Amino acid sequence: MKITKVLVNAIASFGCLLASFPAKAEWKPQAVIQGVYTGIQQIHGYQGTPKVVWDVENGARGGCGRIYGSHYCPRNHTVYVTREHIRLAYQHGDGALAYIVAHEYAHAMQIAYGFGASSTPISELQADCLAGVYIGLIPNIEFDNRDIQEIASFAYRIGDYNWHDPQHHGTPKQRVQAVVLGMQSSLKGKSGVASCLR
Ligand SMILES: [Zn+2]
Numbered sequence: 001m002k003i004t005k006v007l008v009n010a011i012a013s014f015g016c017l018l019a020s021f022p023a024k025a026e027w028k029p030q031a032v033i034q035g036v037y038t039g040i041q042q043i044h045g046y047q048g049t050p051k052v053v054w055d056v057e058n059g060a061r062g063g064c065g066r067i068y069g070s071h072y073c074p075r076n077h078t079v080y081v082t083r084e085h086i087r088l089a090y091q092h093g094d095g096a097l098a099y100i101v102a103h104e105y106a107h108a109m110q111i112a113y114g115f116g117a118s119s120t121p122i123s124e125l126q127a128d129c130l131a132g133v134y135i136g137l138i139p140n141i142e143f144d145n146r147d148i149q150e151i152a153s154f155a156y157r158i159g160d161y162n163w164h165d166p167q168h169h170g171t172p173k174q175r176v177q178a179v180v181l182g183m184q185s186s187l188k189g190k191s192g193v194a195s196c197l198r
Pocket of ligand 1: 103107127
């Protein structure tokens with residue numbers, strides 16, 4: 001991932017900070033989470049920002065009970081990102097972590113804006129689509145082709161065929177299609193969010 005030129009120029013005008021941002025590199029989890037959060041906050045005009053707790057262990061207590069995997073908890077308006085998911089994401093790369101964070105942030109916005117709150121495959125795929133839109137629109141991070149590949153391969157990996165499981169998030173193919181649809185609709189300069197709400 002790369003910091004976009006606009007921001008680099010802004011940083012350059014402060015001089016000394018520039019050296020601390022390598023142009024192309026795998027970002028560390030904290031940088032990914034902060035960067036994605038800052039970007040999505042801007043997209044939503046700083047409205048309704050959820051809290052974030054990251055690097056949590058499975059089995060720890062969260063606002064919605066014990067934690068088994070990254071999720072958004074409406075009860076305390078908090079996004080949880082587990083250590084295990086960070087590890088899995090980095091088997092693909094930093095882009096995959098950005099996608100997890102964007103997906104969970106999307107769940108918070110689904111509830112805030114009433115897009116669809118229940119955990120059905122449709123709202124899961126909608127969250128994937130919204131995550132793609134965010135990734136496409138984020139003003140402060142440039143996702144390169146490698147990042148896009150990391151996102152697609154991770155989305156494919158975490159797809160499942162458990163149609164009757166309430167935790168079913170969509171098949172591998174559906175998940176890739178949803179996040180790619182979101183990225184495409186934002187990159188074309190269309191109203192990206194709307195294309196996820198059909
Ligand atoms: Zn989800």
